[in-house]
Amino acid sequence: MRRTIVDARRALEEDLIPTVSDHVAQQARQELAAGEAKARRHADSYISEREAEIITMRDAALRELTETRDKLDVLAAQGRDARIPTAEYTARLRELSQRTDRAEDALGQCEELTDRLDEIEQDPIAWFDALTARIPRLVLDWSW
Amino acid sequence: MGKAERLRRLLASDRRTADQANKSLLQAEDALTALEEREQQRSAREQAVRGSR
Numbered sequence: 110m111r112r113t114i115v116d117a118r119r120a121l122e123e124d125l126i127p128t129v130s131d132h133v134a135q136q137a138r139q140e141l142a143a144g145e146a147k148a149r150r151h152a153d154s155y156i157s158e159r160e161a162e163i164i165t166m167r168d169a170a171l172r173e174l175t176e177t178r179d180k181l182d183v184l185a186a187q188g189r190d191a192r193i194p195t196a197e198y199t200a201r202l203r204e205l206s207q208r209t210d211r212a213e214d215a216l217g218q219c220e221e222l223t224d225r226l227d228e229i230e231q232d233p234i235a236w237f238d239a240l241t242a243r244i245p246r247l248v249l250d251w252s253w
Numbered sequence: 254m255g256k257a258e259r260l261r262r263l264l265a266s267d268r269r270t271a272d273q274a275n276k277s278l279l280q281a282e283d284a285l286t287a288l289e290e291r292e293q294q295r296s297a298r299e300q301a302v303r304g305s306r
Contacts, residue, residue, distance in 0.1 A: 184281050
């Protein structure tokens with residue numbers, strides 16, 4: 110029968126085990142363990158892919174923050190020495206400020222995505238079950 | 254340590270760079286204020302010179 114891992118575990122413990130021999134119960138437990146292992150592999154694979162994406166986004170944001178910080182320092186020095194017209198200074202400051210904001214937003218996104226990965230790491234089975242609710246073909250087929 | 258925890262630590266260290274960028278932004282804004290004040294003073298001086306002619 111096709112059902113979520115949580116349902117399969119509940120049915121195994123509450124419905125199947127009280128009515129079958131130890132041998133059949135043992136086989137069913139092994140089947141459940143194999144299903145859970147499959148779910149964990151899916152979760153691991155998903156986490157690795159998302160981790161790579163987060164690192165790419167993080168690297169870009171960090172490069173941007175470093176570059177804007179350095180350019181802001183140069184700009185401030187030019188401003189202090191009055192080596193730049195106010196209008197030009199204002200325009201460059203606005204551009205660098207916007208770039209800083211965008212890079213910080215990207216870091217914030219990385220943090221939110223990391224929180225999501227943490228949730229999946231904490232409970233990969235719940236994540237897999239939620240995934241199968243969206244993609245029914247992934248629902249596992251059990252012998253009970 | 255899990256991957257999420259490693260990422261979290263990495264991102265926490267990045268916040269220091271973000272703080273530095275924000276500090277630089279504040280300094281650049283201060284420098285703009287000084288620049289504008291100097292420009293206003295220069296403009297006022299130029300007007301005074303024109304007025305005295």
